[in-house]
Amino acid sequence: MPDSERIAIFDLDGTLIDAVPDIVPAINQVMDIYHLAPVTHAEAASLMGDGLHQFALRAFQRRGAMASEDDIAMFADHYGRHPVTHTRLYPGVPNTLQALVDTGWRLIVCSNKSEAIADHILRELGVRSYFAVVCGGDTVVARKPDPRHLSEALSRAGASADQAVMIGDYQADVWAARMLGVPSIFAAWGYGHRDMGSQATRIAKQFSDLPALLDEVLPGAMAPY
Numbered sequence: 001m002p003d004s005e006r007i008a009i010f011d012l013d014g015t016l017i018d019a020v021p022d023i024v025p026a027i028n029q030v031m032d033i034y035h036l037a038p039v040t041h042a043e044a045a046s047l048m049g050d051g052l053h054q055f056a057l058r059a060f061q062r063r064g065a066m067a068s069e070d071d072i073a074m075f076a077d078h079y080g081r082h083p084v085t086h087t088r089l090y091p092g093v094p095n096t097l098q099a100l101v102d103t104g105w106r107l108i109v110c111s112n113k114s115e116a117i118a119d120h121i122l123r124e125l126g127v128r129s130y131f132a133v134v135c136g137g138d139t140v141v142a143r144k145p146d147p148r149h150l151s152e153a154l155s156r157a158g159a160s161a162d163q164a165v166m167i168g169d170y171q172a173d174v175w176a177a178r179m180l181g182v183p184s185i186f187a188a189w190g191y192g193h194r195d196m197g198s199q200a201t202r203i204a205k206q207f208s209d210l211p212a213l214l215d216e217v218l219p220g221a222m223a224p225y
Contacts, residue, residue, distance in 0.1 A: 005106055006218050007159045008210075009150060009182075010131075011168030012111035012118050013048060014190030016093055017125065019113075020044045021086035023052075026079035027059050030071050036063045048191040049170035051112035051137055052076050076114075083117050084124040090189060092208040097130040099211050104220065110153040112137035112144055112172070133157045145172040147180035165218050167210065171196040183217045185210065 013019045020041055028038045039047075039059050047058040056075045060067035067075075100107060107130050111118045115136025122128040135153035137143035144150070154164055166177035169190020177184035178199060186197025188205050197203045202213045 007164040009166045014169035015187045108133040145175035
């Protein structure tokens with residue numbers, strides 16, 4: 001891979017896709033067993049960002065209850081059976097990914113979600129071919145915000161940190177990037193509060209903003225005169 005090649009690392013949930021419509025029915029199947037109030041879409045969005053395990057713990061805590069490992073496993077199983085029934089790409093994703101590829105960016109996904117499920121969702125939504133690597137949280141030593149997750153994703157792509165920019169909607173994405181010394185772009189359309197992007201290099205208001213912001217953060221090599 002040429003040293004000049006630039007790498008855009010994407011988070012998945014809240015950045016490329018809105019996964020909440022499929023996560024809500026999965027968690028509510030478990031909630032129903034305990035006669036707990038169902039989780040709403042807005043509530044679920046506020047609990048996202050650190051993987052399904054933390055999501056389930058937070059959802060139960062909101063109800064004054066404690067999720068067991070069996071409860072979490074049941075939720076994950078329900079979700080894994082139907083992870084892309086109602087999940088959708090955010091507006092502008094396919095066209096923007098194509099524009100990035102056309103201008104020489106190499107794209108990878110770094111998600112705390114299971115790698116197999118992440119890969120499946122991207123295939124079902126028709127965008128898997130844009131990504132050289134999909135690196136899930138279950139195939140690495142440590143997940144975001146641990147920077148080793150990003151390091152592993154870059155290693156699989158044959159790239160280094162000085163070639164990369166992280167794009168994500170949550171503090172875990174920004175923190176992982178900062179600890180690795182990688183610039184970051186906060187996805188303001190996602191699940192995270194806007195103040196989570198206060199330490200990001202740039203803030204994107206919509207997905208189609210990314211090509212211009214990426215070029216600002218990591219300019220391409222200048223053509224020789």
